[in-house]
Amino acid sequence: MGFSCGIVGLPNVGKSTLFNALTNSQNAKASNYAFCTIEPNKAIVEVPDNRLEKIGKIENSKSIIPTQLNFIDIAGLVKGASKGEGLGNKFLSHIKEVDLILHVIRCFEDADIEHIENSLDPLRDMGIIEDELILSDLVSAEQQLKKLKKEIDKEEGNKEKIQILGQIIKNLESEQSLKNLDFNKDEKEIIKKFNLISTKPKIFICNLNEKEDLLNNKYVDLIKKNLKNDKNKVISISAEIESQIAQLDSETEKKEFLNSLGWSNSGLDRIIKSSYEKLNLITYFTAGEKETKAWTVLKDSKAPDASSVIHTDFKKGFICAETTSYDDYIKFGGSKGAKENGKTRQEGKEYLIKDGDVVHFLFNV
Secondary structure: OOOEEEEEOOOOOOHHHHHHHHHOOOOOOOOOOOOOOOOOEEEEEEOOOHHHHHHHHHHOOOEEEOOEEEEEEOOOOOOOHHHOHHHHHHHHHHHHOOOEEEEEEEOOOOOOOOOOOOOOOHHHHHHHHHHHHHHHHHHHHHHHHHHHHHOOOOOOOHHHHHHHHHHHHHHHHOOOOHHHOOOOHHHHHHHHOOOOHHHOOEEEEEEOOOOOOOOOOHHHHHHHHHOOOOOOEEEEEOHHHHHHHHOOOOHHHHHHHHHHHOOOOOHHHHHHHHHHHHOOEEEEEEOOOOEEEEEEEEOOOEHHHHHOOOOHHHHHOEEEEEEEOHHHHHHOOOHHHHHHOOOOEEEOOOOEOOOOOEEEEEEOO
């Protein structure tokens, strides 16, 4: 099961620098001109989780395998992108493919790095991107509505789809997020099929220069205030510093550098973990001498569905899931101690996997 996070924003806001730091690579060109990235750069990033090492240590595992997320560096959007400006249609189509949007906003002055709008105004810049995403959805929704009206009698559910699209279009025309609309569970399932950008979860990333205080910044405060009624998360980072951290060879060097900055963890760790949470994902573990591995599933996944990320045969022949909570697993020194103390449970097909569960699946071949 692959989940992808798309990095978007105006040109020259630090997207590619952030991507390179996130992925510890130099795949994305970081240049001082617009549209240096045309095809999206893609990379797989490990999700940090200190629980994994602790479980692996108890099992004396030969291999420790973390769970992963896909990150995609999408080219800079500009005003008019929804009408094709700056290759906008192509770039917007890339955004439709991701599960989560990371919207990078430039919050630093630098005369050596040109600004596409010729001045620094983070609220304006944020508004440009948000407006273009809304306008793109409006065009898409109108096209889908037109098609459905022609095929109204073709499928039983088309009348309901038309009604929902009408509500969406009305909302988008007033330039409001679709998250303001109150749809029930069944309607939300229908909306997913429309593949609208406005329905995707989002994190706003404020990119500051390396001399700025990440906690106290007037631009970051403005953005947070502007989003006060929104559930979207705001994270402030310095992509330049993150790039420096990523280039250090050892974890010891990275920790020493973070300590010198007074940070407990990097901005990249916060972005990765927040992305994981925003996508409504949880982690469960399988453990043994050969390997300890983290697995990604959606929250409230039933045990057979969770087992299928290991192998589809597990779901087909599912018998039960031997499950131990992470806390009990650590407290009693692994699976043997947990079983001896009655902390390992046999769960059936209706069991909802919990974050941190250490699981051994039993199944028929």
